[in-house]
Each structure stands twice: as structure tokens, then as C-alpha cells.
Amino acid sequence: MSENIGELVRQLNFDVAMDWISCPHTPGERTNASPIVYYQNVPIQGRDVIVVDDAIESGGTMKRLVEHLKEFDPASISVATLFVKPGRVEIPVRQYFAHQMDSDDMLVGFGLPWQDKLRNLPYVAQLAPGA
Numbered sequence: 487m488s489e490n491i492g493e494l495v496r497q498l499n500f501d502v503a504m505d506w507i508s509c510p511h512t513p514g515e516r517t518n519a520s521p522i523v524y525y526q527n528v529p530i531q532g533r534d535v536i537v538v539d540d541a542i543e544s545g546g547t548m549k550r551l552v553e554h555l556k557e558f559d560p561a562s563i564s565v566a567t568l569f570v571k572p573g574r575v576e577i578p579v580r581q582y583f584a585h586q587m588d589s590d591d592m593l594v595g596f597g598l599p600w601q602d603k604l605r606n607l608p609y610v611a612q613l614a615p616g617a
């Protein structure tokens with residue numbers, strides 16, 4: 487995701503502080519039990535937080551991140567992603583996304599990897615089923 491964050495930030499017309507939270511995930515797995523890595527540089531208590539990621543697939547990663555961040559008592563949490571897939575679980579916060587897919591197919595490019603490949607395509611492409 488960090489590949490494209492500059493492009494997103496250039497579209498914002500309000501002041502924004504940025505921080506990083508990570509929870510590595512294997513696409514295709516429906517649960518994400520990886521440790522959450524969050525070294526808080528920007529205190530979020532009482533602040534409006536937007537969690538930005540490229541994809542919500544099962545929703546497991548984002549649900550865990552949101553639950554974790556809520557413990558820091560922010561004023562609000564919302565989520566912004568490039569795309570969401572239909573198989574995702576409910577995440578009980580306001581969500582913004584650029585594209586709602588009608589299948590759970592893999593997308594690649596524009597920062598999205600497939601087996602550590604194709605992340606650097608300058609566009610988003612759908613991986614052929616069975617690839």
C-alpha cells in the first residue's frame with residue numbers, strides 16, 4: 487500500500503498526520519492471525535482516524551486493525567480502500583472504497599502483489615482464474 491499513499495494524500499484537502507500499522511496477510515486465507523505491528527508515532531486519542539489499505543478481501547485484516555485501534559479511544563474510525571470483495575465480513579465502521587468487485591478474483595498491479603510478483607504493474611489487472 488505504501489507505494490501509492492503519496493498519490494492518495496495529494497488528493498486530500500485537509501491537514502493530515504500519518505502513521506503506519508501492519509498485519510501481514512496471505513491473500514486467500516480467511517483469517518489473519520499475524521501479529522499487529524504498530525509503533526504509535528501519532529497519538530490518536532480523540533482524533534478522527536482513517537485506516538487506508540489497498541484491499542479488503544475476507545475483511546479479517548481490517549476488522550482486527552479497527553478493533554485494535556479502537557482501544558486507543560479515537561474520536562472516530564473509518565476505512566478507505568482501493569477495492570472490496572464480496573466475501574468480506576462486516577466491519578462496523580464507515581467505509582469508503584473506489585471499487586466494489588463482483589467476484590473474489592485476485593487483482594494485481596498498482597502495488598498489489600501476487601506471490602511477490604506483478605506489484606509494479608502501472609495499472610490494476612485481474613489475474614486469470616486458475617493462474
Ligand SMILES: O=P(O)(O)OC[C@H]1O[C@H](OP(=O)(O)OP(=O)(O)O)[C@H](O)[C@@H]1O
Pocket residue numbers: 487509510511512513514515516518539540541542543544545546547548597598599
Ligand atoms: O481482507 P483480508 O482477506 O484480510 O486481506 C486483505 C489484506 O491482505 C493484503 O495484505 P498483504 O499482507 O497481502 O500485503 P500487501 O499490503 O503487501 O499486499 C491487503 O493489503 C490487505 O491488508
